[in-house]
Amino acid sequence: MSADDEAAHRGLRELLGSYALGHLSGPDEDRLRAHLDGCAGCRAQLDELAPLAGRLGLVDPRAFGDVPVPPPTLGEDVRRAVSQARAERDADELAQRRAAAAEQRRHRWVGTLTAAAVVLVALVGGAVIGRATAPDPAQVPLEAISMDVGSDEDVTVESADLVDHTWGVELRIVALGFDAGETFRVEFRTMDGRLVPAGEFRGVGTRPMTCFLQSATMREDVTQVLVTDESGDTVLSSDL
Ligand SMILES: [Zn+2]
Structure with missing residues (x-):
């Protein structure tokens, strides 16, 4: 549909209402009738308008007062x-x-x-x-040993115990008086006379210290526990 046809179609469609009310006459009516013959859309619209037109015909225009005006x-x-x-x-x-x-x-x-x-x-x-x-430390069986103080008479042993582990032996020692800053070495002597290292600790002077020192040597092989200072002098010893 061309733009002109479209415009004509819209113009004619606006006449549908008048036509439905029977107010159309003359050339407008002819034009619309001719258009309706070829336009299914307008025919459908006319079909929708027809019942309304019937009811509008029952309305008495005189019942209306002034033409309604939209509020400003x-x-x-x-x-x-x-x-x-x-x-x-x-x-x-x-x-x-x-x-x-x-x-x-x-x-x-x-x-x-x-x-x-x-x-x-x-x-x-x-x-x-x-x-x-x-393991709860309290549950570990401790074997108390007595340690003899050797060259350094300042050392005091509060407690010394051996622990017979499945994987080796452990010395738990609570002592004080090891020269502060000096390194001390702990060894276990075995049945064959060897000295097996169990670790080292550093002296902290008059403060009590608790050390756990361990070795893979088994408890039953240990015959002596030795603690020596940096110059190799025996500080503590225990013959088992
Ligand atoms: Zn049409």
Whole structure:
């Protein structure tokens, strides 16, 4: 359909109402009738208008007073309503975007907190498991030994015990008076006369210290415990 035809079609369509009410006559009526013959769309519209036209025919125009006039503020009212609706829609969108962002942040936090909780549970669980599985020091059978103080008479032994482990032997010693800063060596002498190292510690002077010194030597092979200073002099010894 060309633009001219389109315009003609629209113009004729505006006459449909008058035609349905039987108010059309002359060349307008002829033109419309001719158009209706070739336009199914206008014919359909006329079919919709016909029942209304029948009812309109029952309306008495004299029942109307002045021609209704839209209120002068109509344009402004419409603009305000449209503007308000748009503002509400924009606000909704903003609120939705904010809610989505907040939700995303919450998820990130939940993820972080969950990870932290997992780590915490692992730590606490590990600590509990560690506590549950580690031997209670009070439960380890200790074999008290007496240690003779050798060259350094400042040393005082509060307690010295051997622990017979499945994997070796351990000396647990609580003592004080080892020269501060000096390194002391602990050895176990075995049945065949060898000296097996059990570790070293550094003297802390008059402060009491507790040392656990270990060796792969088995308890039953140990015949002597020796603590020597840096010059090789015996500081403590215990013959078993
Ligand atoms: Zn038409």
